[in-house]
């Protein structure tokens with residue numbers, strides 16, 4: 581269960597492509613890392629076990645973005661149509677940053693910290709290459 585090639589950005593994307601969210605749990609201090617890491621950021625232990633996560637969590641912080649990158653502009657976002665990114669406190673005890681969907685980015689004052697969220701796996705295509713992108717929406 582602890583072969584190091586499981587703990588790469590590529591393997592995390594591999595899980596996303598299967599519509600799964602995965603992290604690594606340190607067997608020494610039980611710190612959870614998402615995306616998975618080969619070395620524990622807390623105790624520097626190397627005994628890491630891959631763990632599939634529920635995808636549930638709560639909103640810890642967010643921002644509404646209206647000055648967007650070229651890639652996001654191509655998706656139709658901009659000054660008139662902002663989008664949201666947030667930090668999600670996962671039920672299993674780690675945090676991850678991801679785009680927020682199915683929430684109104686033009687009314688950030690109505691979005692509440694602590695809102696229950698669920699992972700949403702979005703199909704995207706860039707330059708003919710399909711991949712699944714992680715986002716979170718209301719549970």
Ligand SMILES: [Zn+2]
Pocket residue numbers: 606607608609610611620621622623624625
């Ligand atoms: Zn550790």
